[in-house]
Amino acid sequence: MKAATTRATAPRPVGTNTKDPELIRDRREQLIRAALEVFQEKGFHATTVRDIGRAAGLTQGTIYNYVRSKEDILFLVCDRVIAEYISSMEAAAAATGDPGARLREALRRVTRVMIEQSSAILLVHHESHNLDRRSLRSLLARVQGWINQFEDLVEDGLGREHLPTSKLSLLTNIVTFLPTLIALRAWSLPKDLTQEQYTDWLVEFMMRGLGLVHLERNC
Secondary structure, X not given: OOOOXXXXXXXXXXXXXXXXXXXXHHHHHHHHHHHHHHHHHHOOOOOOHHHHHHHHOOOHHHHOOOOOOHHHHHHHHHHHHHHHHHHHHHHHHOOOOOHHHHHHHHHHHHHHHHHHOHHHHHHHHHHHHHOOXXXXXXXXXXXXXXXXXXXXXXXXXXXXXXXXXXXXXXXHHHHHHHHHHHHHOOOOOOOOOOHHHHHHHHHHHHHHHOOOOOOOOOO
């Protein structure tokens, strides 16, 4: 396995007036859940911190003990989605066994995250441009670290030590982005398929595209 140049990095720090880590985690979890709901309903610009507080059951003054701004809340929401990607991939990477099976499981787990978090993913794509440059750089670094780690899984699964770096990078970007169509193209996708069918068929498609499944039967 090659050593990736960039690993999954920690998100940028978000200012707080509170020192209790557990309380910070719990209150920010409340804010993330509430913000997802309100941002999806009203959009980022039309949403106020008061709106988020009302949905979270927190006063506006209390909220500012755990974040500095509405943009901080949006950043936490976006980072949560990325953290789900990272967690799903790392769980598969830690498993023992055949490299191809680990890659398949990683693709399956990521696809499930895309399905389960489709509304949040759509929100991130629509609203992340409202973040400042520092926040965007932090999120992109997190995503790039995840892609690089996934690249190791792809390289191990293919078992091709001399696969050109550019091709490996392209393949990895394709298979890590393709599942997002579940969120971005939900309006066009068949409505009569179960989540398990979406997962099975998309993973099968990606494994075939990587050359890891022989086309022994008709589609």
